[in-house]
Amino acid sequence: MRPLTFSDDKGNQQEWLPGGPRSAVDAFLEFVDRHRDVDNASFGIEDGENEEALVLLFDSGAIRRTKGAQNPRTEYRLVKNGGDYRTQAANFIRGGFTALDRPGPWLPDVAGLGRARLRSEFDGSVLRRTHPRELRRRLAVLTFVDGREPVPVGGVTHFGFGDGRGDTVNAWFAADGRGLVVTFDRSSALDCSGDARAQAGLYEGVAADLVEWVRDVPETDTTFTVAHPDGGTLVAATGVFTFSGPCALAEGLVSRLQETGLGVEATGVGRLLEGFLTVGDFTPDAVAAAVDWWSAEDIAKGFAAAAALEPERSGGAPLEREAVDRFCQIWADSGYNDRWDVHYVLFDGDTVEEAGEDRDELLGLVRTLGLERVDAPPGAATGEVWVRTDPRIDAELGHWS
Structure with missing residues (x-):
């Protein structure tokens, strides 16, 4: 242990020396409790010997290390909850700058912190916590309700519907x-359909193969297209949400929200889509109660058409017992479900080397069982594996948790 200096924004300081009656963690937390006020919410721990420091930024919901x-x-780095401040202070006191590496991601500047905060806020949204399996089912129904059918082309199915006034939702799933x-909301301040470069910028960061789905598509009642700066056309958007990993805001959208100071609600996703996702019992009556865009007759016909084409929901084909048991064993040893039960997260925080052969075996099991593996979120450790939850696996995991 080494000498430390505690400080705040008001010029208060306290030296802590090893060998005293109080631990460094307790002494620092006592210092914070004594001086924290509505206009005093930044508290630092400095290790002068090693030229390192940690600052708790209570007003910003973040911490800074130097x-x-x-x-x-x-x-x-963003702080997830109040207890995180204490944990990171204790980690720094125990091991210094490098002891904070694991609970990342760490961001290089305040702008990056702002983008991370937008992503974190979206992580609690209705769209993020809706399983893509259920999202696709409801999108299919709403497409039928709107008088069209989901269109599969080259292994990718397009869903789309609108409010009858030019505001639309389009989705493509492989x-x-x-x-x-x-989403496209004509009344939104994010509508930049008249500026080809700005419109293309909203799609920045989206994987190239996903962007191809919205390039040079036929214009329909739901796909309003605009010029692309490199030639051809692009589907107009005020909101762009990717599903190559956990549902996320496109990087270009995050940047635009940060530049304009707008929130995710400006994309129109709440009004145009999430109202259909919040209802637990997705029925014609629930849709009719949510919006006034369609007649009761159109809604009933849409649900009937979707039901006629929907395969019987029996939960899927039986899975190989040995593979299921081994997957569940690895999950019990090295995994958990994310907070929305949308993904199994395995080898959290591990590098590929740390995860070792078990990770290779897991990837083989995912293929054998026909599960949907997705990209880990930005900043995740190289060995992390994210897999969408499956009701057949869920039924077995209860015996292993």
């Missing part, structure tokens, strides 16, 4: 589960 006095390396959802 290494070096000359040309210092400074990084930021057979492997990767998808793209696009």
